[in-house]
Amino acid sequence: MKILVVEDERPLLESLVEFISKTGHICEQADNFKMALLKIDLYQYDLIILDVGLPDGNGLNLIPILKSTRPDTGILIISARTSLDDKVNGLEFGADDYLTKPFHLAELNARIRAIYRRRNATGRSFLEIGDIHLYQDEYQAYVQDQPLSLTRKEFDLLIFFINNQNRVLTKESIAEHLWGDHMDLSDSFDFVYTYIKNIRKKIQEQGGKDYIKTIYGLGYKFSVE
Amino acid sequence: MKLLQKVNRNYLWYTAVVFLIVSFGLCITLTKIVRNEVDEKLFLQFQMVREQININPGLSGIDHLVTVEKLTLLRSPSFNFKDTFLVEKPEQELEKYRYLTAIDTLNGNSYRFETWASLIPTSEFLWALLLTVGFAMLLLVLGMLVLNQRIAKRVWKPFRQYLDQLNGFSFEKPKKISLSPSDIDEFMELRQVLESFTTKAQSDFNSLKEFTVNASHEMQTPLAIIQARLDDLTQIGTMDPEQARHMQAMQQALSRLSRLNQTLILLTRIENNQFSGLKPIELSTFITGQVEEIQELVQIKNLKISVDLTEKVVIVQPDLLDIAIGNLIGNCIRHAAPGTKISIALDSRSLTFRNEGPPVLSDPNMFFNPFVKGDTASGSLGLGLSLVKKICDHFRWTIGYQYESGFHTLKIIFLAQDYDRIPE
Numbered sequence: 001m002k003i004l005v006v007e008d009e010r011p012l013l014e015s016l017v018e019f020i021s022k023t024g025h026i027c028e029q030a031d032n033f034k035m036a037l038l039k040i041d042l043y044q045y046d047l048i049i050l051d052v053g054l055p056d057g058n059g060l061n062l063i064p065i066l067k068s069t070r071p072d073t074g075i076l077i078i079s080a081r082t083s084l085d086d087k088v089n090g091l092e093f094g095a096d097d098y099l100t101k102p103f104h105l106a107e108l109n110a111r112i113r114a115i116y117r118r119r120n121a122t123g124r125s126f127l128e129i130g131d132i133h134l135y136q137d138e139y140q141a142y143v144q145d146q147p148l149s150l151t152r153k154e155f156d157l158l159i160f161f162i163n164n165q166n167r168v169l170t171k172e173s174i175a176e177h178l179w180g181d182h183m184d185l186s187d188s189f190d191f192v193y194t195y196i197k198n199i200r201k202k203i204q205e206q207g208g209k210d211y212i213k214t215i216y217g218l219g220y221k222f223s224v225e
Numbered sequence: 226m227k228l229l230q231k232v233n234r235n236y237l238w239y240t241a242v243v244f245l246i247v248s249f250g251l252c253i254t255l256t257k258i259v260r261n262e263v264d265e266k267l268f269l270q271f272q273m274v275r276e277q278i279n280i281n282p283g284l285s286g287i288d289h290l291v292t293v294e295k296l297t298l299l300r301s302p303s304f305n306f307k308d309t310f311l312v313e314k315p316e317q318e319l320e321k322y323r324y325l326t327a328i329d330t331l332n333g334n335s336y337r338f339e340t341w342a343s344l345i346p347t348s349e350f351l352w353a354l355l356l357t358v359g360f361a362m363l364l365l366v367l368g369m370l371v372l373n374q375r376i377a378k379r380v381w382k383p384f385r386q387y388l389d390q391l392n393g394f395s396f397e398k399p400k401k402i403s404l405s406p407s408d409i410d411e412f413m414e415l416r417q418v419l420e421s422f423t424t425k426a427q428s429d430f431n432s433l434k435e436f437t438v439n440a441s442h443e444m445q446t447p448l449a450i451i452q453a454r455l456d457d458l459t460q461i462g463t464m465d466p467e468q469a470r471h472m473q474a475m476q477q478a479l480s481r482l483s484r485l486n487q488t489l490i491l492l493t494r495i496e497n498n499q500f501s502g503l504k505p506i507e508l509s510t511f512i513t514g515q516v517e518e519i520q521e522l523v524q525i526k527n528l529k530i531s532v533d534l535t536e537k538v539v540i541v542q543p544d545l546l547d548i549a550i551g552n553l554i555g556n557c558i559r560h561a562a563p564g565t566k567i568s569i570a571l572d573s574r575s576l577t578f579r580n581e582g583p584p585v586l587s588d589p590n591m592f593f594n595p596f597v598k599g600d601t602a603s604g605s606l607g608l609g610l611s612l613v614k615k616i617c618d619h620f621r622w623t624i625g626y627q628y629e630s631g632f633h634t635l636k637i638i639f640l641a642q643d644y645d646r647i648p649e
Binding site: 102 | 445450451453454457459476479480487522
């Protein structure tokens with residue numbers, strides 16, 4: 001995928017570009033409104049990650065321009081303002097998704113994948129990894145062609161792992177992915193642990209390999225190697 | 226005590242004291258004057274009789290008001306006035322009299338003269354006088370009281386109005402206070418002070434609110450930078466256990482800080498009334514959906530959840546409702562003792578969440594205040610219930626907490642006008 005990141009804070013921009021490049025996308029950057037406008041005009045992107053508060057303009061104003069000239073480009077808004085605030089604006093303007101700062105890079109990755117999947121949905125959305133394959137729209141997962149009976153959240157979590165394979169996912173990022181921003185997550189880490197235990201058990205019961213590794217003190221990592 | 230009462234009380238005391246002093250003074254001076262008057266009269270009578278004896282030494286034909294006795298011994302002249310009591314004939318009562326005894330020497334003989342006069346008219350006169358003065362005072366006081374009352378009612382009217390208006394005043398409402406002018410200088414001064422004071426307070430309050438939101442928003446980007454960099458650092462494969470421990474602590478603290486900041490922004494936004502998009506929502510479906518979401522958490526904690534819902538439509542902002550209900554259910558799960566049952570009940574008037582668990586140590590009245598936790602050891606932010614409370618306030622619902630025989634109950638009472646809203 002070809003992605004343009006529009007963000008005026010250099011340290012964040014660098015992190016985002018580095019991260020997105022590492023996950024196998026072509027990533028370009030713009031740190032102000034004018035530059036973003038110029039790049040949109042010149043190139044075709046699959047996705048634009050857009051900060052709302054730019055020094056020389058409101059990022060939201062890019063959306064109508066994109067909609068008219070580049071309707072195939074997905075839009076993911078990242079904003080310091082809470083999702084309940086500009087969400088209405090951003091999504092009504094025609095953005096695909098909205099992410100409130102601060103966010104986990106794994107979450108950003110999950111959102112990018114989701115937008116990509118929605119925009120390029122040709123037939124069933126199919127994912128295959130190791131001996132697991134999944135149909136995302138039907139919430140169906142198979143291990144060595146044996147169906148896995150995963151709950152909705154377990155399925156979500158598995159997708160989250162697969163989209164972020166070979167990355168260490170912290171318990172915080174998993175909890176926030178599963179339950180969102182406004183839940184009091186004081187004992188959610190126990191829940192995360194239980195979910196992962198259940199997924200492992202279900203996969204192993206069907207004769208699958210345990211791809212989820214516990215990284216001591218940090219979290220979990222999904223890896224087929 | 227009311228101002229008028231206080232003033233009147235002081236006034237009454239003063240009047241009473243003045244009345245006493247005046248009466249006392251009147252008594253003394255009048256008695257003295259009357260007595261002098263009587264004494265003069267007695268002396269005059271004595272002198273008349275004396276003259277008579279001087280001209281005609283016989284004791285016949287002397288005024289019956291004076292008794293004269295010829296003394297056998299020669300004595301030096303003297304006058305002696307005194308008060309005495311005599312028995313009055315018709316009523317056989319003791320009455321006060323003024324009595325003069327005089328001894329004088331006339332034509333070489335000593336005589337004792339005795340004469341007296343009643344003091345009754347004097348005391349009667351005094352009583353009449355005191356009564357009159359008392360009556361006048363009373364009339365004056367009563368008049369003053371009535372007049373004061375009337376004047377006060379009129380004069381203090383602007384003050385009452387100011388109070389009413391101040392009572393209705395809220396920092397959160399954009400409406401400025403407007404006090405009606407008065408023709409009394411002091412009240413005009415008060416009005417001016419109140420108006421400038423409230424305007425100042427309002428603008429200070431607003432700028433403080435704005436500052437809070439802006440500060441929270443400004444913090445989001447640095448937090449995002451830290452989060453992104455920390456996520457990158459976490460990927461380093463060669464981390465030893467100690468580094469991992471530090472990393473974990475940082476991740477946890479950062480997550481806490483991020484959620485804290487977001488919740489504070491949300492609280493302020495609700496306070497600022499910055500939510501629009503009211504929609505009619507059927508609560509029972511809404512709650513059922515939320516309960517399904519957390520069904521697995523319920524199972525993990527080995528809890529049972531029972532719902533008893535009747536259809537109920539409320540007109541609210543769905544995002545806020547989502548946060549409130551999510552937090553209430555989350556709260557139940559967090560505080561329920563393992564193996565117990567959570568119950569959620571909804572009828573046309575109220576929504577109740579109930580879970581079993583040990584009593585909390587902190588003051589239940591403080592539950593809805595930010596940063597108050599039932600259990601200080603938990604990693605909870607202590608903002609969940611204050612958020613719920615804020616949202617309920619925003620919807621103008623009432624929320625209350627109760628602990629009874631092992632059950633924690635949180636009950637929401639809907640707005641009375643919504644009681645009978647029928648699902649369309």
